[in-house]
Amino acid sequence: MTKTVSFITENFDKYDPNSIDSYLNINGFTAVRKAITTLSSGEIINIAKSATIKGRGGAAYDTGRKWGQAAAVQGDNKVVICNADEGEPCTFKDRSILSKDPFRLIEGMIIAGYTVGAQNGYIYLREEYRHLKSLIKNAIKETMEKGFLGKNILGTNFSFHIHLHSGAGAYVCGEGSTLIESIEGKSGRPRIKPPYIKECGLFQLPTLVNNVETLAAVTAFIQNGTDDYIKYGTKLSPGTKIISLAGNVNKPGTYEIPFGITLREIIYDIGGGVVDNNKLKLCQLGGASGTIGSDSILDTPYTYEDLEKVGLIVGSGGILVVDDRTRVIDFVKSIQDFFIHESCGKCTPCREGNRQIAKIIDRFVQGTSGVNDLDTAERFANIMKNCSFCGLGETAQNVLLSAIKIFPDEFKRLEAVGK
């Protein structure tokens, strides 16, 4: 029996993403029609709240609450941003939505705009997905031609436009305020908060930033109701999640799963198990900024609450499977190299912390580490976690800290070599 479900992804491969007519044939734009002609802003916020969906970019902030706050901010001119800067390694589920169901995302943006009272929407598409640019541009154009975008949509007072902006290869631009700096044509460095972007964001306007999957999910809630969604999952984590499964697994890919199935079911039943029947060494959840777990967490249900108990996160929905051919220290080094490359350099803890920790990790890799190296690395990592300016620096050392905790012997063994 298949363990995957299809609620948010129900339109995948059901229509031609290059054609709005094809989308209209499968009841496309019924959500927008229903929302702006029959529902009030408060009713839509309540629907999002009843689904208890949390932000799918990784921060897991309650979407209904976020929309409620955005709607409450005073202002005649507001902005909705779709964060399509999916930069976490081992995360590609937004790519699947953008390429297979772009119209559902556009519907989600229109509904978000209507709900919070925005006139303009921006899609910030990462440069790495430039091959999807023409598809999305066409989707926006065709939606406009059919009158679901533009002035006085469906004869109401609501007007909304969508603009497509391209990123240029910077992981840090996935952070809300940094993304905004980038859309404004500047280099991507995070802003100090407050003021919060919900009050003063893009071009100083009140701004709502949502992930691709979150917006697509809201469209599904309006179109199908939330009963078919919350029947899945657990009490604290109702519904479904789109995951990106990759690494040393037989069937990598994008899957929609109900919350509550175990990691073993995900990796072995859905993913077909570890390649060549190798032994699973570790898995990393939620992208490069996520923590890792050993094979002892395989029977943990994939929910916000159960993963938290074993020190893991849902995050972006990335699940990276690593078999025993990779050493833990080499894995940590690879992540560290990534964060050195991606740190924007604005704040000292992240810029210098990453550099110094990299030096120590390199010594472990080469077998020349000193007696205090592990303690020093751990101390620096904790400083970064507590003192960095934005989420990048705060989470960059999740891997190292969890690796030290879960595989202490691996580090001790390497430490002994250097003595």
Place this chain on the structure above:
Amino acid sequence: MNSTKTKSFEVLTKDLACKIDTIINNFGSNSTRLVGILLDIQDIIPKQYIPREVATYVSEKMNIPLSKVYDVISFYGALCDIPRADYVIQLCDSVVCKVTGNSFLQDTITTLLGIKENESTSDGKYWIESTPCFGACDISPAMRINGKVYGHLTTSESVKAVLDKYNEGSVMV
């Protein structure tokens, strides 16, 4: 920024200036569109980079300080200020590609082309660089050539087959 290298090329012909004007106008000469403008300009310049004289031209044309233009060029990984090649080969060195064996892909491609990372072939056709994750983890180990993604590159035959397409000129980018 490497001014000695870029100056000698004298790339800013009348024709190119005209094309750059069109790109800037397409973006409404809007300074908030600088990132997109520079990306589009880089696409039309041979060897895929932003020469200094082009950066200066954009800065004057758009009335943005040159330092701001270079702040953007030097910050973003997708923008480059030194000449590369007709085909830019980007090898993913993210953790996913690493655990699925990208060192084989790196070795194979550098051997086949006879160049190392951040180098171009003597005929100026290929350039190799490594890049962070571009979201093709489901087909890792993967690479991009001028933005086009190729995956499952685990054998030398599969790598050769991709390169052959470019050697024969069957792929037009």
